[in-house]
Amino acid sequence: MPRQARLDAPHTLHHVMVRGLERRAIFRDDVDRGDFVGRLAALAETGALTVLAWACLPNHAHLLVRTGTRPLARSMRSLLTGYAGPFHRRHQRVGHLFQNRYKFIVVMRDLAVSWPSRQIPPPDADADCET
Numbered sequence: 001m002p003r004q005a006r007l008d009a010p011h012t013l014h015h016v017m018v019r020g021l022e023r024r025a026i027f028r029d030d031v032d033r034g035d036f037v038g039r040l041a042a043l044a045e046t047g048a049l050t051v052l053a054w055a056c057l058p059n060h061a062h063l064l065v066r067t068g069t070r071p072l073a074r075s076m077r078s079l080l081t082g083y084a085g086p087f088h089r090r091h092q093r094v095g096h097l098f099q100n101r102y103k104f105i106v107v108m109r110d111l112a113v114s115w116p117s118r119q120i121p122p123p124d125a126d127a128d129c130e131t
Helices: 030-046 073-090 114-117
Strands: 013-019 049-057 059-068 104-108
Touching: 013 073, 030 049, 030 073, 059 073
Parallel strands: none
Antiparallel strands: 013 059, 013 104, 049 059
């Protein structure tokens, strides 16, 4: 059975989560994190997204974004595939980097102000983080 299309509307606030395949690291060092955040910033500069917050943990990432001129699916495809290629070349690996499709939750306006404390627990270096 084919996957259902994701619902999206312009200017919607989303909490987006993406995790590494088999909970493996998707950010191995500051260069990886810088590349990911740089790509996210480039999408914001084009007006595709407004980025309100992000958290890059070793095996997953959280984003708080508002869609802009492009649907969320198109922006996420650009971000994730654009990041995966250089990551594979840099770390000499092949195959999938991310587990399944990204996940997202539509965030209500009144919850957006307290999002980081409500949706993302403080990073704990010893914790096995899950999304």
